[in-house]
Amino acid sequence: MLTILFYFFIGIVVVQLFYYLGVFGKFAFAKQQEITPKKLPVSVIVCAKNEEENVKKFIPLLAEQDYPDFEIVLIDDASRDETLEVFEEFEKQYSNIRLVKVENNEAFWGNKKYALTLGIKASKKEYLLFTDADCYPTSKNWITSMTSHFTMNKTIVLGYGGYEKINRSILNKVIRFETILTAVQYFSWAKIGVPYMGVGRNLAYKKEEFFNVNGFIDHIQVRSGDDDLFINQAANKSNTTISYNPESFTYSKPKESYKEWFNQKRRHVSTAEHYKFFDKMQLGVFYTSQLFFFILVILLLSFQFQWIAVLAILATRYTVAWTVMGFSAGKLKEKDLKIWFPVVEMMLILTQINIFITNIFSKPVHWK
Template structure:
């Protein structure tokens, strides 16, 4: 039991190192300022069977308060009315450019192929990405995201919120998990070790895409047009983050646990292709998190040095809660911090379940 206590203490040290040394980089960062720039921007949206969403959200993009931008709409061989709606937008808005993707036997159903065609069709040097089911939080979204570009910083990672659903515990789980993921990739980016971003809100200079030959190194992997690209192209010199409220995008969350679970499986499957160092730092965090709970439970069950164990256990949760709370405040997600201890445990075992499920079957990919 003494050895288990030492292991428990070691796991607590690892967790505190992550929360204070890494995640604290974002949690306690100074508020960001928006300094408007007049950088030419191509907003790129790839859609497949999204007629209900594009009708509502593309006009919000067209109404952005920005002096020089175009919207590149990519229809990825949709089977519904998405293409027809895009054609109407192309006629309605002079700055809309339409890219029609036909089914290609070699790249059938591959979003990366469709995005590649859209990126090549874009006329501006700076590209801003969002998904068809997303909308900006303000008319200054482009301004806020593009304001973080500099001569050196040519990749900007943004925050993609999920809509709140009243009286839904699942919604709190989804939003909390999204906040925790954002805290991680924002913090590592601030430390100079970016490893991922989300396609529903990210931007980069066109040359970054061609510097790594686009998606060619992972074209065979259906997911990762955002995560794997950033994992390959981003570094401490060229990457920054945007976290002013005006820079956020919003999308609809999953409404069933099975849909959320499948999404989690896809995320885990994609992370398997990260660089080894990034897999290690993520694995160490999640592994120590799980083992911390398990060792604490065993020590409590045998009441071994329970005062020491309880003190360390509560200390870890207090510090983690503070870091998550400050981060959630920056992301305007204050309500979820009160659910931290409960939701964290649910997420830990959901992650473990998704990981082992992936060992026996492959998750469903792009539509």
């Protein structure tokens, strides 16, 4: 039995090396991007529900972007706080702000996709750039950097949405590592030619892409997924590219309690159940191989079976994974996470197991 487990362990490591070198290496070792500014007409779209304090801070940062032709479409999704009033003040202050007021609709109660659809239809520009109400761009060149990757054929641009750093917080390190790992995955598969998701914190596409797939209609019953399910449906090898120049990044405040973050990740995982078969399969194989890697290491070393070979294979896997994730973290300006890789990886795997089990017995709550 131990011999069988040993060879299974070797197979699992081969799978892991394939992902880290064959897939994730496409992003980790890619050249830095250069920005070639374009003067495309852009609608920046922000959907908010009960985000009064965030929009006060972040909408001015969007309005101050150094870009010649853009509007900001602010969507108030039936907020119960003062979000709408704040938006109305911004509409008076900035001439390029367009306000969309969404009232509760019985058929689409609490559905962000319904609110976003109204905002997209109200937008006047040909290219759409999305971010969340609790996000802010890293520079005044955010629009310039994201739109620089549009071409005649590339009409979808996947960006990076990171989280702020909180010193001396191990939870913050796990959250940021999970965000990096997710970005490395969707950036790498997009470079290979198999794009499968993007994040609404930083995402751009030409308006025609929205109407080509009839918007969100095919997954309107799924409360989440206005970003990743849309990309899973609309993106392909020909029309999708990525943006990872630091000036194209956005950031938001991370969750500060494990419970809040855990519930957020439960929603994300439940949404992934609606991906295309291949995308679900490749994600499942990767995360399953991670879990079995650690289980088999513990079992084989506990019985001291071929322990020298096991340690050598363990060292090889960590050297490759650490190197790939280290280069990726550098590209995404998260260098401080490099040294924490073994710790945060293990904590993330334990959390993912917990999420999987919890989601079997209860459904996560979506949107506000």
